[in-house]
Amino acid sequence: MHFYAMAKQPIITVKNLVKNYGDFAAVKGISFEVYEGEIFGLLGPNGAGKTTTLEVIETLREKTSGEITVDGFNIETDKNSIKQRIGVQLQAAGYYPNLNLAELIELFSGLYGIDKSPMEMLEKVALTDKAKAKYKDLSGGQKQRFSIATTLINNPRIIFLDEPTTGLDPQARRNLWDLIREIRDQGTTVVITTHYMDEAEVLCDRVAFVDGGHIIGIDTPDHFIDQLVASGFERKKEVKLANLEDVFINLTGKEWREG
Numbered sequence: 001m002h003f004y005a006m007a008k009q010p011i012i013t014v015k016n017l018v019k020n021y022g023d024f025a026a027v028k029g030i031s032f033e034v035y036e037g038e039i040f041g042l043l044g045p046n047g048a049g050k051t052t053t054l055e056v057i058e059t060l061r062e063k064t065s066g067e068i069t070v071d072g073f074n075i076e077t078d079k080n081s082i083k084q085r086i087g088v089q090l091q092a093a094g095y096y097p098n099l100n101l102a103e104l105i106e107l108f109s110g111l112y113g114i115d116k117s118p119m120e121m122l123e124k125v126a127l128t129d130k131a132k133a134k135y136k137d138l139s140g141g142q143k144q145r146f147s148i149a150t151t152l153i154n155n156p157r158i159i160f161l162d163e164p165t166t167g168l169d170p171q172a173r174r175n176l177w178d179l180i181r182e183i184r185d186q187g188t189t190v191v192i193t194t195h196y197m198d199e200a201e202v203l204c205d206r207v208a209f210v211d212g213g214h215i216i217g218i219d220t221p222d223h224f225i226d227q228l229v230a231s232g233f234e235r236k237k238e239v240k241l242a243n244l245e246d247v248f249i250n251l252t253g254k255e256w257r258e259g
C-alpha cells in the first residue's frame with residue numbers, strides 16, 4: 001500500500017481559477033484538489049490551459065482571479081512559503097553550460113541555502129556516473145532525470161513535472177515512471193502534465209481532463225474507464241493481450257539505452 005491509499009488530505013486547493021492573457025481567457029474558472037501523496041495528472045489537448053494552471057500554482061504567474069492554497073498557504077499572502085515547499089523543473093536555459101551536473105546541483109543547493117550532497121541527489125536519479133558531464137551532453141532521458149533531481153533539492157512537499165517524458169524512448173519512459181512512483185512512495189506529491197494517455201493510465205492516481213480552459217472531468221483512471229465501459233462503449237478492435245510497445249520492449253530489453 002503506498003502513501004496515497006492511507007490519506008486523502010488536500011495539499012493543493014484551487015477554487016474558480018481564472019487566467020486571462022489580455023482579452024484571451026486561457027483558464028476559465030477551474031476548481032480542483034490534489035491529495036497529499038498522490039500522482040495527479042492534468043490531461044488535455046494543446047492550448048487547454050494546463051501549463052498556465054501549473055505556473056499559477058507554482059507562483060510563477062499571477063492569476064486573474066480565484067483562490068489557491070498550497071500545503072496550507074495562501075498564494076496571495078504566502079508566496080515565499082509556497083516556493084520553499086515546492087519543486088519546479090527549470091528551463092534548460094538555467095543550466096549554466098560550463099558547469100557539470102555535480103556543480104549545478106551545488107549551485108542550486110546554494111541558492112536554496114541548503115547543503116545537499118550532489119552525489120546523493122544524482123544517486124536518486126541514477127546519474128552518479130555522469131557527475132562530471134555537462135547537461136548538453138546527456139541523452140534525452142538523462143536530461144529529464146537530471147531535471148527531476150533538481151526539483152528534489154529543497155526536499156519539497158510537492159513537485160511539478162510538465163510533460164516529463166515527451167520525446168523519450170519506451171525504455172527511458174518506463175524507467176522515468178518508476179522514478180516518479182518512487183518519489184511518490186517516499187511521500188512527495190507529484191503533479192504532472194502529459195499528452196500520453198497510456199502514461200496517465202498507469203502512472204496517475206487521479207487525473208483531470210482540461211479542455212478550452214475548463215475541467216471537464218476528474219477521477220481515477222480506473223473509474224473513468226469503468227464508467228465508459230458501463231455506458232456501452234466498446235473498442236472496435238479485439239483487445240490484444242500485448243501491444244506494439246510491448247513487442248518493442250521485449251525485443252530490445254528494458255535497460256536504459258543511454259550510455
Ligand SMILES: Nc1ncnc2c1ncn2[C@@H]1O[C@H](COP(=O)(O)OP(=O)(O)OP(=O)(O)O)[C@@H](O)[C@H]1O
Pocket residue numbers: 021024026044045046047048049050051052053
Ligand atoms: N504568455 C502568454 N500570452 C498570451 N497567451 C498565452 C500565453 N501563454 C499561453 N497562452 C495561451 O493560453 C492558452 C493555454 O496555454 P497553455 O500553455 O496553458 O496550454 P497547455 O494546455 O499547457 O498546452 P500544451 O499542451 O500545448 O502545453 C493557449 O491558447 C496559449 O496560446
